[in-house]
Amino acid sequence: MPRDASTDKPLVELVNVAKIYPPDIVALEDVSLRIYKGEIFFLTGMSGAGKTTLIKLICRLETPTRGLIEVAGRDLSRISPAGIQRMRQKIGIAYQDFRLLEKQTVLQNIAMAMEVTYASTKAIHARVDELLALLNLSDKRDKLTGELSRGEQQRVALARAAANGPSLLLADEPTGNLDPAATELVINLFRHLNEKNGSTIVVATHDKSIYAETEHRVMDLRKGHLSAHPNRAPRQIELFEA
Numbered sequence: 001m002p003r004d005a006s007t008d009k010p011l012v013e014l015v016n017v018a019k020i021y022p023p024d025i026v027a028l029e030d031v032s033l034r035i036y037k038g039e040i041f042f043l044t045g046m047s048g049a050g051k052t053t054l055i056k057l058i059c060r061l062e063t064p065t066r067g068l069i070e071v072a073g074r075d076l077s078r079i080s081p082a083g084i085q086r087m088r089q090k091i092g093i094a095y096q097d098f099r100l101l102e103k104q105t106v107l108q109n110i111a112m113a114m115e116v117t118y119a120s121t122k123a124i125h126a127r128v129d130e131l132l133a134l135l136n137l138s139d140k141r142d143k144l145t146g147e148l149s150r151g152e153q154q155r156v157a158l159a160r161a162a163a164n165g166p167s168l169l170l171a172d173e174p175t176g177n178l179d180p181a182a183t184e185l186v187i188n189l190f191r192h193l194n195e196k197n198g199s200t201i202v203v204a205t206h207d208k209s210i211y212a213e214t215e216h217r218v219m220d221l222r223k224g225h226l227s228a229h230p231n232r233a234p235r236q237i238e239l240f241e242a
C-alpha cells in the first residue's frame with residue numbers, strides 16, 4: 001500500500017525508548033522509530049536483541065523504562081486500562097509462543113478473538129473459513145489446536161491475529177516453524193491484510209526469506225540498538241528515519 005512519509009503521521013512512534021528488565025538487563029537502549037500507516041515493516045536481529053520486547057512495548061504488554069511511545073498519536077503512558085483494552089481490539093498479535101487454547105478447536109480459538117466485534121456466528125464462520133483457506137488449514141478447522149503440528153499451530157495463531165482485520169498486526173517470529181511453502185502463505189496473508197484492510201504490519205524475524213525479496217523497510221536490532229539493515233539502501237534510511 002503506497003504511503004507518503006512527508007505528510008503522514010506515524011501510526012507508531014518511539015522516541016528514545018529504553019527497556020531495562022530488573023535488575024539490570026538492558027533489552028533496548030535509546031530506540032527511536034516511526035512506523036507509518038500502511039507499512040509492512042521488518043524488525044530483524046539475533047536472539048536476545050530485543051525484538052519481542054519492542055513488540056510488547058508497542059501493544060503495552062510491557063512499559064518502557066524511559067522514553068515515549070505513541071500509537072495513533074496517543075501517548076501509551078497516558079491511556080487508561082480501559083483505553084488500552086479498546087486499543088488492543090484494533091491490534092492483532094501473533095505471539096512467538098502462539099498462546100493458543102490447546103483444548104479448543106481451531107475454529108473456537110479464532111472465533112474467540114472475534115467475539116469482541118459482536119459479529120454474527122455466520123459472519124465469524126465465513127471469516128474463519130476465509131483465513132484458513134488462505135493459510136491452507138481448511139481441513140484442520142474442527143481439530144483441537146493441541147493436536148496440530150507446531151507449523152500448523154503457528155498459522156492458527158496468525159489467523160487469530162488477523163481475524164478482526166486489525167489496523168496494526170504485530171507478528172513475532174511468524175515463520176519460525178514453517179517450511180518455504182507455508183512461509184509463502186504467511187507472506188501472502190500479510191499482503192492480503194495490507195492491501196485489502198490497509199493493515200500496518202510489523203514483523204519481528206530471524207527469517208531472511210520473508211524480507212529478502214521485498215521493497216519494505218527492514219531495521220536491525222543489535223544489543224538493544226536499532227539501525228538500518230546493512231543490506232538496505234541508505235535512501236530508505238533518509239526517507240523514513242527522522
Ligand SMILES: Nc1ncnc2c1ncn2[C@@H]1O[C@H](COP(=O)(O)OP(=O)(O)OP(=O)(O)O)[C@@H](O)[C@H]1O
Binds near residue numbers: 027045051052
Ligand atoms: N521478562 C523478562 N525479564 C528479564 N529479562 C528479559 C525478559 N524478557 C526479555 N528479557 C531479556 O531481554 C533481552 C531481549 O529479549 P527479547 O526477548 O526482547 O529478544 P528477542 O530479540 O525477541 O530474542 P528471540 O529472538 O530469542 O526471541 C534478552 O537479554 C532477554 O533475556
